[in-house]
Amino acid sequence: MQKQKFKLEIWRKRIGVPLAIFFCILILIMEKPADLSVAGHKALALFASIFVLYLTEAIPLAIASVIVVPAAVLLGITSTKNALSGFGSSSVYLMLGAFILATAMVKSRLAERITYLIMKLVGDSAVRITAGVAFANIVLAFLVPSTTARTAILLPVCISIISIFGAEGRSKFAIALLLVLTFTNSTISAGILTASVPNPITIDYISKATGGHLITYGQWFIYGFPPALLMTVLTWWIVLKMYKPEVERIPGGTAYVNSKLAELGNLSGDEKRSVCVFTLIVCLWVTGGWTKIDPTIACLAGVSLLFLPKLGFLTWDEANKGIAWHILVMTGGGISLGDMLVQTGAAKWLAAAIFHGLGLAGMSLVMTLIIIMLIIQYMHLLFVGTTPMATGLIPIIIGMADVLNVSPLIFALPAGMIVAGYPLLMFYCTSPNILVYGTGQLTVGDFPRVGFILCTIACIVYALCAVTYWRWLGLF
DSSP states (O other): OHHHHHHHHHHHHHHHHHHHHHHHHHHHHSOOOTTSOHHHHHHHHHHHHHHHHHHHOSSOHHHHHHHHHHHHHHTTSSOHHHHTGGGGOHHHHHHHHHHHHHHHHHHHTHHHHHHHHHHHHHOSBHHHHHHHHHHHHHHHHHHOSOHHHHHHHHHHHHHHHHHHHOOSSOOHHHHHHHHHHHHHHHHGGGGSGGGSTHHHHHHHHHHHHTTSOOOOHHHHHHHHHHHHHHHHHHHHHHHHHHSOOSSSBOTTHHHHHHHHHHHHOSOOHHHHHHHHHHHHHHHHHHTHHHHOOOHHHHHHHHHHGGGSTTTOOOOHHHHHHHOOHHHHHHHHHHHHHHHHHHHTTHHHHHHHHHHHHTTOTTOOHHHHHHHHHHHHHHHTTTOSSSHHHHHHHHHHHHHHHHHHTSOHHHHHHHHHHHHHHOOOSSTTSSHHHHHHHTTSSOOTTHHHHHHHHHHHHHHHHHHHHHHTHHHHTTOO
């Protein structure tokens, strides 16, 4: 299996760049559609080439996003200033602040303490331990903005518990625990603005498509957290139904957690400072609708306190190591590309072509939503990571809303949440999946066996939210 995967990676890297150039040239030499602008035609060619680079990962994804800027200017799609606009997006700086906050949580060991406290609370039965991991994912989603980082925090705990269990070969308990770890980590991300990069990207696109309609941290929580929590609980339940643990209790589980808490000792000064800063930022996020303080400004102002003499405890070198710069660069370039698709009319044209090609005309709004959600969902099979998927697809989804003459929120909000929360179909869809697959406890088939069920249910749940729950809240 590993050898086949290695050969596939080599093949993808070799063919990626030539294929990207081929599609770009092919679209450019094709006759321009009458209802598409010249700039839109060029934007489609650029989008196709970058899309191929994202899919094949022939070059680093961050570099593929950087290429967007010179390519757009040289092709005459837009100006240098507009091509660089994505890198100045509030989404990029919100994630910058969130990464710094997460670094403080990890350095102070507050995130680790919270994890063990949760495990101590739930007890040492197999069912309760898996529930504890799901609950820990929910709590950590508020503290750590990266699904990969949250998995890295919890995975050693899960591995230790599995070793205490002591089963030889593949055990259902190990499979259940690891699937709960990675799947609930993803599903809860859809409900918390800073829990996953596609969320602020979605807000950025919605704001531009609606002329400045900004969804606050609190509003995203109200709209997204209930369905995300429902799907997280359902995920835990379905995993346990399909992989029922062999034993009821894990011997020594409680002793292990207690020993880890004893090692941490009393709450340190750094942990107290982390709690204070985090509480301040969350309060500003939640009250943003009244204070009118932008979520990005609230986050950057809060994390700045972590560097002040005597008050803070973080150095720039420490923060720099915790910032995923490649994610920020990839996000900036992706947003710039999405903006070009929208501004040139290419997104609307492509959306109309897809809409009519699928025969969606005449369908009810809820059925149209479900079908679109399913299409987005199974696009996860083509992508490694949710950030390039969000930057590439959300503008097209907004274009579909434009074709139907409905609010972009109806399509873009559930689409963004599906992208962020449900990369569950295969082990390669996201880094947390790859991490747990790398333990050797899971097979490739374990992911789709549970993932296809959950992803299909999620499409229906979010489509129904868009036409019922969110409408009742007055979102559109």
